[in-house]
Amino acid sequence: MNRPNLHKFAAFVSVPMLLAALSGCVGRAISETVGVVRGASGIYVPIQQFKKYLDDYPRFIIGEITDDFAGQVPQEFWLELPHAFDRELRERNIPNGTSGNRAIIRGRVIHLETNALSGVILGDFEEVVARVELYDPQTQEVIGTANVIGRSDDSVNRGLRKKAEGMAKGLAEWIDSYYPNDRKPAKTES
Secondary structure, eight states: OOHHHHHHHHHHHHHHHHHHHHHHHHHHHHHHHHHHHHOSEEEEEEEEOOSSOSTTOSEEEEEEEEEOSTTOSOHHHHHHHHHHHHHHHHHTTOOOOSSSOEEEEEEEEEEEEOSSHHHHHHSSOEEEEEEEEEEETTTTEEEEEEEEEEEEOSGGGOSHHHHHHHHHHHHHHHHHTTSOGGGSOOOOOO
C-alpha cells in the first residue's frame, strides 16, 4: 500500500472507531446523569396478595427486618431504611401519622449484592432483596407478603444508603398499590 492510500485507510478506519468510542462515553454520561436524578430503584414481587385495601391504616412502620444473609448487612443500611421509607411515603402522599391503626413491615434480608466481582463482569449493579410481610398487630394477621428489591444500576447510585433508598421505594410502591387514591389526603405544597 502506498503512503497516500495508507493515510486514507487509517482515517477511514479510525473515524468509525472514534465515533463508536465517543458514543459509548456519551451513552454512559447520559445514563449516569439520569441516575443522579432518578436515584436507586425499588420493585416488589407479591407472594401473597393483600387481603384488603390498606386505607384502614393511617400508620406504616418499619418493624423488625432481620439479617438472614450471614450477618453481612452493615449497620448503615438499617439506619437509613426507616428515614428513606418515610420520605417515600410522603412523596406518594400515603398517610403515615402518629396515631391510629398501624401496619408493621417485618421480614428478613435474604440477599445483598455489592459492587464487587459482579461489578467487574456486569457493570455497576448492586441490590438488596428482602422477603417482607405487612402485619396488623391488633388482629395478629399477615395482610400481605412480598419480595422487595432495592437496586442501583449506576455508579452514582452505589452504596448502602442508595440500596436502602431503593428498598424503601419498593416497600412504598407495594403499599401504594393497595392504598386507594381517593383515600389519600389532599397534597400540600412543600
